[in-house]
Amino acid sequence: MNILLAEDDLNLGELLSNFLKSKGYQVDLTRNGKLAFERFNQKKFDFCIFDVMMPEMDGFTLAKEIRELDKKVPILFLTAKAMKEDKLEGFALGADDYLTKPFSMEELLARITAISRRADIGEASEEEKYQVGTIAYEPTYRILHLAEGKKKLTTKENQLLHLLVKNKNEILDRQATLRAIWGDDNYFNGRSMDVYIAKIRKLLREDPNIEIMNVHGKGFKLVIKE
Amino acid sequence: MNILLAEDDLNLGELLSNFLKSKGYQVDLTRNGKLAFERFNQKKFDFCIFDVMMPEMDGFTLAKEIRELDKKVPILFLTAKAMKEDKLEGFALGADDYLTKPFSMEELLARITAISRRADIGEASEEEKYQVGTIAYEPTYRILHLAEGKKKLTTKENQLLHLLVKNKNEILDRQATLRAIWGDDNYFNGRSMDVYIAKIRKLLREDPNIEIMNVHGKGFKLVIKE
DNA sequence: CAAACGCGTTAAAAAAGGTTAAGCTCTATT
DNA sequence: AATAGAGCTTAACCTTTTTTAACGCGTTTG
Numbered sequence: 001m002n003i004l005l006a007e008d009d010l011n012l013g014e015l016l017s018n019f020l021k022s023k024g025y026q027v028d029l030t031r032n033g034k035l036a037f038e039r040f041n042q043k044k045f046d047f048c049i050f051d052v053m054m055p056e057m058d059g060f061t062l063a064k065e066i067r068e069l070d071k072k073v074p075i076l077f078l079t080a081k082a083m084k085e086d087k088l089e090g091f092a093l094g095a096d097d098y099l100t101k102p103f104s105m106e107e108l109l110a111r112i113t114a115i116s117r118r119a120d121i122g123e124a125s126e127e128e129k130y131q132v133g134t135i136a137y138e139p140t141y142r143i144l145h146l147a148e149g150k151k152k153l154t155t156k157e158n159q160l161l162h163l164l165v166k167n168k169n170e171i172l173d174r175q176a177t178l179r180a181i182w183g184d185d186n187y188f189n190g191r192s193m194d195v196y197i198a199k200i201r202k203l204l205r206e207d208p209n210i211e212i213m214n215v216h217g218k219g220f221k222l223v224i225k226e
Numbered sequence: 227m228n229i230l231l232a233e234d235d236l237n238l239g240e241l242l243s244n245f246l247k248s249k250g251y252q253v254d255l256t257r258n259g260k261l262a263f264e265r266f267n268q269k270k271f272d273f274c275i276f277d278v279m280m281p282e283m284d285g286f287t288l289a290k291e292i293r294e295l296d297k298k299v300p301i302l303f304l305t306a307k308a309m310k311e312d313k314l315e316g317f318a319l320g321a322d323d324y325l326t327k328p329f330s331m332e333e334l335l336a337r338i339t340a341i342s343r344r345a346d347i348g349e350a351s352e353e354e355k356y357q358v359g360t361i362a363y364e365p366t367y368r369i370l371h372l373a374e375g376k377k378k379l380t381t382k383e384n385q386l387l388h389l390l391v392k393n394k395n396e397i398l399d400r401q402a403t404l405r406a407i408w409g410d411d412n413y414f415n416g417r418s419m420d421v422y423i424a425k426i427r428k429l430l431r432e433d434p435n436i437e438i439m440n441v442h443g444k445g446f447k448l449v450i451k452e
Numbered sequence: 453c454a455a456a457c458g459c460g461t462t463a464a465a466a467a468a469g470g471t472t473a474a475g476c477t478c479t480a481t482t
Numbered sequence: 483a484a485t486a487g488a489g490c491t492t493a494a495c496c497t498t499t500t501t502t503a504a505c506g507c508g509t510t511t512g
Contacts, residue, residue, distance in 0.1 A: 154489055191469090192491055198471055213368070214469065216381040216499060225367060226353075380499055416458090418501055424461060440459065442509065
């Protein structure tokens with residue numbers, strides 16, 4: 001299981017990282033929210049642990065960005081002792097739990113176990129495979145199973161389609177997507193994204209029930225009729 | 227839009243109720259959780275605002291009961307300042323937001339606007355299907371089945387028509403609608419809405435029994451004769 | 453009843469999106 | 483090192499969607 005850990009205190013960070021690794025998890029440690037966000041978009045994570053107070057981008061903002069793209073990945077916050085209002089903000093973002101420093105390693109492990117068990121029900125994680133209308137899609141291998149045969153997607157095609165599919169029937173926010181895939185939501189990246197939407201639409205044309213609809217000024221939404 | 231308000235402090239209750247009414251919402255004010263729950267079962271509400279501390283039945287218990295019946299209706303809690311663990315409990319129940327007393331009316335309005343927008347346009351994802359006079363309407367796919375064939379609606383057309391249809395035979399309040407769709411009820415958005423009312427009227431002209439009537443100074447009402 | 457306001461409607465301006473193709477930047481290959 | 487190819491970005495052009503403006507008419511209110 002892959003864990004994304006964002007902690008600016010390098011001592012604590014290494015400590016946690018080593019502990020979790022010793023328990024059989026794979027851990028990516030990042031120094032701040034910004035780096036964590038980039039990492040999150042490059043790799044698939046099953047669990048996130050964020051310190052709330054970090055330079056560049058704090059844990060809550062980070063969680064907000066991530067929630068735009070992934071509604072499900074469990075997020076656990078590490079907060080300095082007994083903050084008041086701050087905690088709530090975390091929960092409103094769909095946090096699954098929080099720990100107040102100082103905490104014991106065992107406590108952390110217990111939470112991770114409990115939450116990931118809950119999150120895992122019905123999900124075989126690792127090998128992802130989707131059925132989009134009549135078309136099978138394997139983001140892990142970037143393969144689209146069309147009627148005429150397998151089609152290998154490019155990096156960007158795959159990233160975008162993956163997000164669309166993960167957020168089926170929901171609006172995929174334009175800005176958040178741009179930041180996730182292109183790292184920046186300026187005008188030109190926006191146009192680039194439009195170009196990729198066009199490419200993907202062409203690829204999925206095979207099944208007339210699939211539609212990527214535009215929500216003016218907001219983003220795109222993948223819907224599949226009946 | 228119908229709001230269910232539960233607040234035992236009658237002064238505050240009346241104040242809130244009047245303020246919200248002045249902003250175009252219909253408000254049912256109840257004195258405690260028990261009465262609120264009864265009211266909830268008699269009428270359809272689009273939004274709930276509950277004080278946490280109330281006699282008979284507190285806000286959290288109330289929310290728990292309501293969530294048993296309705297998983298989606300937005301709930302906002304009003305809490306006395308800075309409770310600690312208690313607050314968290316609210317979020318676990320699927321609260322959408324909370325406000326800590328004292329708060330400003332504007333702040334409340336902003337939250338309501340934001341949440342109901344999110345709930346409204348974000349995910350209308352269940353297969354809805356309406357019959358408006360002789361015209362079938364599928365808001366999920368933004369399709370209007372006219373005599374001449376299918377007509378695809380634009381984002382705004384769809385949002386507005388959806389609200390009209392959901393509130394058939396009831397007045398769709400102008401200001402509340404503007405905040406729900408446009409996020410702000412300023413003069414220009416108002417004119418924009420009028421333009422869309424005109425568009426929709428044109429689309430629905432096919433069936434002479436359909437009428438979108440104006441209620442001067444209040445809003446619009448979709449009625450279907452006999 | 454007149455001034456102010458709200459609404460109906462149409463047209464024009466502005467913004468956002470759809471699509472195609474040319475250009476650029478890598479990387480792999482000769 | 484030059485060439486070719488793949489992938490991505492930028493540019494260009496066009497369409498659709500939304501907003502803003504303008505004008506006229508009905509309604510309300512003092």
